[in-house]
Amino acid sequence: MKSVTTKLKLFRPALTSRCSYSSTDQTLLLNEFTRFCYQRDLPRALKSMDSLQSHGLWADSATYSELIKCCLDHRAVHEGNLVCRHLYFNGNQPMLFLVNVLINMYVKFNLLDKAHNLFDKMPQRNVISWTTLISAYSKHKHHQKALKLLVLMLRESVRPNVYTYSSVLRSCNGMSDVRMIQCGIVKEGLESDVFVRSALIDVFAKLGEPEDALSVFDEMVTGDAIVWNSIIGGFAQNNKGDDALKLFKRMKRAGFTAEQATLTSVLRACTGLALLELGMQAHVHIVKYDRDLILNNALVDMYCKCGSLEDARRVFRQMKERDVISWSTMVSGLAQNGYSHEALKLFEAMKASGTKPNYVTVVGVLFACSHAGLLEDGWYYFREMKKLYGIEPGREHYGCMIDLLGKAGKLEDAVKLLNEMDCEPDAVTWRTLLGACRVQGNMVLAEYVAKKVLELDPEDAGSYTVLSNIYANSQRWDSVEEIRTRMRYRGMKKEPGCSWIEVNKKIHAFIIGDESHPMKAEVDKKLNQLIHGLIGIGYVPETDFVLQDLEGEQMEDSLRHHSEKLALAFGLMTLPSEKVIRIRKNLRICGDCHVFFKLASKLERRSVVIRDPIRYHHFEDGKCSCGDYW
């Protein structure tokens, strides 16, 4: 802290008296004010500021800057307003630097309108004024405003610097924005700055261009731990967990230590790949960060998504503090794993704990209702969410309700709700309704709905399949051919079914029609044995292909060798008998496999968990956690 006496020298020239006070009295007043500001004595400083104002006096900028810092520390919005009013009192125009400080204060108080107002009133603005505002809009996701400000700034011939670019890059919604900004960066010769680079890496990752992110990263001569986190996080967020893990190894070899942010991304990578063993290994290394909220949240999510609910519950129970994300993660995790009632109970506990639910939490709650067919609960939470929690229902909430109504046989109500939506239904919403049509066997509606999906998402192979099968069933071969032509024209193929299983920390993939697995012959043999064993206890292999193909989601062609059956056979052969068999797959499980796995869990006395893109099935002793409702 600077001494008060040096400050006094600084503001002496500013003593232009317009009142009857003697210059000594004025000095005393200013002296006192400065002292209170530097002592961070907010109440006294404000009182003192009042007397200055009544005598038409202003102190120097550094002192006010100190006072504003004090307001920020105390989050004293009202007091900040008083300081601002004082500085503009009687038509005074504070100097540029001080207005920048004020703008920054309003930004930190999340009062962007006030910040922008001051900005508009400035007779002159420098690069910091612009950057403060641009960065604020970027952070608050007002991306259009941020980009527009950059353009206005250039028009006023104020040259952006590394601060400006690293902030505004966050607001790029498409590659064309990035390319434009990259031009500016190169023109100013700022491309080697580490902040600019990490912002570029982030934006490429966000836009789903991890290869571009990697090339920016690889061109870097010197980096730091944060850039490593950017690139690892970028891959983890883009469902490229294996790449993220490879980079993590590289980071360690380069001599960097993994801290919370890195480990969180590593966990996310494990979560995406359902690598329970590796995730558990990471858990051992992060016990020293056991108070880190974000890391614990990621850990809970990892255990939920790997289907290891016991571990998830344990971590959640032991957390020292929990935020809305912790609770939401656990609520959704329970719901996805088939524990809907426990999810709703936890939601009530969350409210009792005083944590306010948000948009995502309610999605989890409605998800729990929809996956257990809890019609009344679903309606209750949906109808009351606005009144009870102040949350407007969005697409995801409507989606859960449409799913709930549709699967519960209230297809008409589902359609009615879709038509009543406040927001425009998108392809996902219509696809949800299509799934309900399938369950209810309503082909007339399915045809209409599938067409709607294709209007919004012409690349949706599942909906083409639905249409094609409906036409085939009613012998409308012309229409069948038309659909096939359209699919060929778009170069579309059904995604092949694929299942993964982790054995000895290695992932084994099983894909329909793929012969490349080294133990393929043994796996086939084991599967055939298993099928025979199951037929012995009442398994009847499903043969109704057409029915199976009537799917909103995509289904595999050959029922007998669905990839999860191969993965199960392999798991039974290789994993010790006490271990739970965990399988992750890219498509939703079909009815035949569901029966197959229930019986297999009984015959082989094994617990099996299957994670599909939407939810999880825990098979044990002939039963599934979903209660055959999915």
Place this chain on the structure above:
DNA sequence: GTAGGGTTAG
């Protein structure tokens, strides 16, 4: 003097 980078839930 005032502005900039990484991590968690659907």
